Amino acid sequence: MLPGGVGEMGLAFRKRVRARSVRGRVRCGRRLQRRLLWLLTSATALVAAACSNSPSSLDPKGPSASRIADLWWIMAGIAGVIFLLVVALLTYALLHRRQPDETHFPGPASGHVFILAGGVVLPVVVLSVLMTLTIKSLKDETASHPADLAVQVIAHDWWWEVRYPQSGVVTANEIHVPAGRRVQISGDAADVIHSFWVPQLIGKYDLIPGQTHTFTVEADRPGVYRGQCAEYCGLQHANMAFVIVAESDADFAAWLSRQAQPLVASADPAVQRGLQVFLGSSCAACHTVRGTAATATSGPDLTHVASRSRIGAGTLETTPGNFARWVTETQSVKPGVNMPSTDLDPTALDALVAFLVSLK
Amino acid sequence: MTAAASRLERAWETPRELALQLATVDHKKIGERYIVTAYVFFVLGGIAALLLRVQLAQSGESVLGPETYNQLFTMHGTTMIFLFATPMLSGFGNYFIPLQIGARDMAFPRLNAFGYWVFLFSGVLMYSSFLVGDAPDGGWFAYVPLTSAAYSPHANLDFWAGGIIFLTISSTAGALNFIVTIFKMRAPGMSIARMPLFVWAVLATSFALIFALPALTAANLFLELDRQAGTAFYKEAAGGNPLLWQHLFWFFGHPDVYIIFLPAVGMVSTVIPVFVRRPLIAYTMVALATMTTGFIGFGVWVHHMFAVGLPALSLSFFSAASMMITIPSGVQIFAWIGTIWAGQRVVWRTPFLFMLGFIVIFVIGGLSGVMFAAVPFDWQVTDTYFVVAHFHYVLIGGAVFPIFGAFHYWVPKMTGRMLDERLGIWTFILMFVGFNLTFFPMHIAGLLGMPRRIYTYQPGLGWDAWNLASTIGSFVLAASFALFVVNFFVSRKRGAPAGDDPWASNSLEWATSSPPPAYNFRAIPVVASRDPLWDGRSKLGRAAPPAGGIPLEPRGAEREAIETSFMDAEPERRLHMPAESLEPLVLAFGLALAFYGVLPDLLGVKIIMVSAGLLIAIGALISWTWPDRPARAEASG
Numbered sequence: 003m004l005p006g007g008v009g010e011m012g013l014a015f016r017k018r019v020r021a022r023s024v025r026g027r028v029r030c031g032r033r034l035q036r037r038l039l040w041l042l043t044s045a046t047a048l049v050a051a052a053c054s055n056s057p058s059s060l061d062p063k064g065p066s067a068s069r070i071a072d073l074w075w076i077m078a079g080i081a082g083v084i085f086l087l088v089v090a091l092l093t094y095a096l097l098h099r100r101q102p103d104e105t106h107f108p109g110p111a112s113g114h115v116f117i118l119a120g121g122v123v124l125p126v127v128v129l130s131v132l133m134t135l136t137i138k139s140l141k142d143e144t145a146s147h148p149a150d151l152a153v154q155v156i157a158h159d160w161w162w163e164v165r166y167p168q169s170g171v172v173t174a175n176e177i178h179v180p181a182g183r184r185v186q187i188s189g190d191a192a193d194v195i196h197s198f199w200v201p202q203l204i205g206k207y208d209l210i211p212g213q214t215h216t217f218t219v220e221a222d223r224p225g226v227y228r229g230q231c232a233e234y235c236g237l238q239h240a241n242m243a244f245v246i247v248a249e250s251d252a253d254f255a256a257w258l259s260r261q262a263q264p265l266v267a268s269a270d271p272a273v274q275r276g277l278q279v280f281l282g283s284s285c286a287a288c289h290t291v292r293g294t295a296a297t298a299t300s301g302p303d304l305t306h307v308a309s310r311s312r313i314g315a316g317t318l319e320t321t322p323g324n325f326a327r328w329v330t331e332t333q334s335v336k337p338g339v340n341m342p343s344t345d346l347d348p349t350a351l352d353a354l355v356a357f358l359v360s361l362k
Numbered sequence: 363m364t365a366a367a368s369r370l371e372r373a374w375e376t377p378r379e380l381a382l383q384l385a386t387v388d389h390k391k392i393g394e395r396y397i398v399t400a401y402v403f404f405v406l407g408g409i410a411a412l413l414l415r416v417q418l419a420q421s422g423e424s425v426l427g428p429e430t431y432n433q434l435f436t437m438h439g440t441t442m443i444f445l446f447a448t449p450m451l452s453g454f455g456n457y458f459i460p461l462q463i464g465a466r467d468m469a470f471p472r473l474n475a476f477g478y479w480v481f482l483f484s485g486v487l488m489y490s491s492f493l494v495g496d497a498p499d500g501g502w503f504a505y506v507p508l509t510s511a512a513y514s515p516h517a518n519l520d521f522w523a524g525g526i527i528f529l530t531i532s533s534t535a536g537a538l539n540f541i542v543t544i545f546k547m548r549a550p551g552m553s554i555a556r557m558p559l560f561v562w563a564v565l566a567t568s569f570a571l572i573f574a575l576p577a578l579t580a581a582n583l584f585l586e587l588d589r590q591a592g593t594a595f596y597k598e599a600a601g602g603n604p605l606l607w608q609h610l611f612w613f614f615g616h617p618d619v620y621i622i623f624l625p626a627v628g629m630v631s632t633v634i635p636v637f638v639r640r641p642l643i644a645y646t647m648v649a650l651a652t653m654t655t656g657f658i659g660f661g662v663w664v665h666h667m668f669a670v671g672l673p674a675l676s677l678s679f680f681s682a683a684s685m686m687i688t689i690p691s692g693v694q695i696f697a698w699i700g701t702i703w704a705g706q707r708v709v710w711r712t713p714f715l716f717m718l719g720f721i722v723i724f725v726i727g728g729l730s731g732v733m734f735a736a737v738p739f740d741w742q743v744t745d746t747y748f749v750v751a752h753f754h755y756v757l758i759g760g761a762v763f764p765i766f767g768a769f770h771y772w773v774p775k776m777t778g779r780m781l782d783e784r785l786g787i788w789t790f791i792l793m794f795v796g797f798n799l800t801f802f803p804m805h806i807a808g809l810l811g812m813p814r815r816i817y818t819y820q821p822g823l824g825w826d827a828w829n830l831a832s833t834i835g836s837f838v839l840a841a842s843f844a845l846f847v848v849n850f851f852v853s854r855k856r857g858a859p860a861g862d863d864p865w866a867s868n869s870l871e872w873a874t875s876s877p878p879p880a881y882n883f884r885a886i887p888v889v890a891s892r893d894p895l896w897d898g899r900s901k902l903g904r905a906a907p908p909a910g911g912i913p914l915e916p917r918g919a920e921r922e923a924i925e926t927s928f929m930d931a932e933p934e935r936r937l938h939m940p941a942e943s944l945e946p947l948v949l950a951f952g953l954a955l956a957f958y959g960v961l962p963d964l965l966g967v968k969i970i971m972v973s974a975g976l977l978i979a980i981g982a983l984i985s986w987t988w989p990d991r992p993a994r995a996e997a998s999g
Binding site: 055056058059060066067069073084089091092094100113116119120121122124126129132133135137141142143144193194195197199201204206207213215228230231232235236237238239240241337338 | 432505598678692722725726739809811823
């Protein structure tokens with residue numbers, strides 16, 4: 003059941019965990035069979051997917067991506083058979099023994115029947131099957147179910163603003179969700195067109211300025227799933243990643259309540275000096291740290307930046323050294339980003355880093 | 363006979379003086395210029411691609427920064443689509459359509475010359491952006507609002523949009539010229555049902571161009587108005603809509619795939635019968651499939667926009683249309699296989715090898731293409747390397763392989779020398795292996811979650827090995843293109859003489875000398891079948907050139923051609939054809955100056971440049987359309 007913290011925030015979760023796990027097992031079994039079937043043609047891809055932290059669409063971790071992966075394996079199978087058929091026919095056509103008699107042509111008894119069978123009947127049959135599958139999967143994907151949680155995502159050049167309207171939490175580049183729950187995402191873009199994509203969970207949803215695109219994300223199990231902008235959006239399109247962190251209900255509730263907290267003043271003098279550096283330099287011109295005088299919103303909210311696994315929209319791991327690098331060498335780490343490289347003397351930099359690291 | 367030949371020679375040959383060479387309206391020279399210029403752009407676009415591959419060879423590579431990378435991938439796509447594929451096929455069309463239909467030139471020779479010069483200048487306009495360091499960087503698809511003045515304040519996109527609008531003038535002129543030439547200039551007896559399939563293909567492509575280009579021109583015009591005149595076609599905040607750009611662009615962009623693909627498959631239908639020694643089976647079905655593809659190609663543009671959030675009903679409609687388009691392609695593939703099957707024997711020469719390579723690669727590209735019609739799968743793989751793999755299978759498999767097959771088949775006609783067969787086979791092997799090594803791994807990288815158009819990626823995502831394979835493959839592929847150039851130049855000097863008809867072919871271009879004389883045919887051929895050179899003899903053998911023909915000898919120094927009726931190609935009247943003319947070049951040059959006006963005023967001379975350009979253009983137009991042109995003797999004298 004749901005922990006109290008979440009309940010108090012007024013989130014109406016429903017319990018669907020049992021149904022989900024049964025469906026999941028069935029699907030896993032079917033998928034396994036199919037995988038064995040196509041092992042020959044796809045072994046390499048699977049090995050690569052299994053051996054790394056690849057955000058592979060063939061290693062789905064949510065119902066939507068699983069349905070699409072199933073669709074892929076069916077289509078890949080059909081395509082493989084048709085390809086082999088065409089190559090076999092072509093090979094036969096090239097190499098078969100020909101009549102030495104030149105008075106009539108060898109070959110299929112009737113050219114027209116051959117062409118109609120291969121070029122019209124075969125595609126029509128295959129495409130009818132495919133169209134049926136498409137309409138069915140399209141229906142599954144666009145079916146509207148009541149969501150368990152609403153999250154707002156606003157894509158910026160080149161980072162992701164994440165808002166939890168019911169709890170007032172604002173964060174960036176890291177979307178925490180409870181596993182096994184339907185999370186409704188309302189996506190928008192602040193500047194140019196971006197596209198929201200988490201290959202292991204869902205396909206792409208374009209985020210167009212001024213047009214809210216609403217869709218549902220669900221992760222089967224707790225885990226960290228990498229997402230990345232998939233619509234070319236300018237200089238740093240390559241470094242516009244994010245993660246979806248799926249957690250148990252309890253972990254999620256704990257995370258949410260911690261994120262809702264403003265900055266708690268630290269007793270550490272280095273951190274206090276760092277806050278002054280933060281407020282006195284250009285940082286505060288763009289960033290918010292809730293509970294301080296820094297309230298600008300053109301850059302990511304940094305109130306709990308150190309709790310996030312990466313900084314710069316996936317560019318660097320969150321470490322003290324990388325904080326220092328990010329602040330001083332911004333334009334060489336992520337050239338063109340809307341944040342200047344800032345020269346700070348070593349003591350100020352150390353204090354600033356101490357402050358940033360404290361923003362758990 | 364020789365007296366007649368020398369009279370024809372005098373009337374049609376362009377003298378070697380530079381001014382007259384620039385003024386030539388000979389479709390073969392213009393065709394050659396198209397082909398050579400397009401090959402130069404092919405090399406430039408290829409160099410860009412190699413640089414991109416080097417940058418992506420491993421994660422975290424830093425050979426190119428994001429700015430350069432984005433400019434190079436934009437110019438790679440733009441170059442290959444607009445400055446290589448379409449003009450290259452235009453070049454082959456220019457050279458071979460009049461020969462294949464037994465005509466002496468295109469219907470509008472000066473318009474033809476004008477089309478080439480505009481193509482050249484628009485390419486120069488776009489590439490001159492590198493000189494000021496502001497090469498286009500919005501992608502070949504240039505989506506707003508990224509390409510609006512707010513997010514692309516420099517001249518990058520003005521070079522691009524200006525170049526594209528300028529280029530559409532060339533493509534429109536070329537397409538109209540092909541349509542009229544094919545409808546009205548065919549040799550007597552070549553009824554519409556006897557046209558070679560390459561001619562059908564160019565006809566279908568030309569119609570598609572006429573209907574697709576206005577959308578592209580309008581899209582870019584709106585873009586420039588938004589950027590420079592403060593209109594709001596695409597500005598959401600002011601009541602415009604950025605999706606309008608996508609609809610307009612893809613209404614052109616998807617048919618454009620078929621515009622590139624159709625002439626190429628026309629080449630396949632040309633070459634395969636010759637190398638299996640029998641006419642293509644189901645000619646009518648293939649001709650109809652060609653036209654149908656051009657038509658259905660207009661019903662599928664939304665499949666580039668499945669992820670923008672359209673209603674499910676529209677998605678289903680465009681999904682069905684995208685599936686339907688595979689049927690005419692299926693018909694053609696089975697017609698080729700059936701023809702090979704039914705062939706008398708297989709002649710294993712290089713042109714045929716490229717066409718076989720085409721079939722294998724194109725089938726893969728077609729099968730992966732159908733998958734995109736399954737909308738939810740499209741959501742997963744669109745804008746990933748899976749798409750990059752797919753459309754290179756379709757465009758390199760579907761156009762570049764046929765083009766190289768056509769080179770090996772037709773270059774002997776153009777130069778009079780055979781290409782070296784051994785080098786040709788190596789070109790094919792390197793191209794086939796290099797191509798598959800480059801692009802097959804991209805399918806996997808895409809399925810593993812690698813998006814397109816990223817200049818760098820992080821290690822540990824499972825993408826490194828596939829990217830390294832692609833990069834290695836791209837150099838093998840590049841080697842094959844270089845080897846072809848070597849083969850061309852070596853063979854042009856030392857190749858075996860080709861003779862009129864080295865392949866014992868079936869169509870009219872082989873009924874004249876190699877290279878053909880300026881007037882193409884001494885007597886206008888009269889055609890009585892689909893395979894005029896295979897008439898009435900053993901199916902393995904060679905017929906004499908079509909008997910008789912209409913002599914059509916010049917009266918004085920005038921160039922003349924025959925106009926025939928649209929369906930049955932009944933002779934209607936003698937046409938007076940124009941002599942060399944500098945106006946097309948001058949008009950194109952004037953327009954080029956005027957088109958530089960879309961750029962910001964870099965040197966403070968914009969007004970002067972644009973007015974001078976327009977004055978030159980108007981002068982050239984007046985001179986062009988002035989009645990009673992002086993004879994060439996005066997013009998050159």
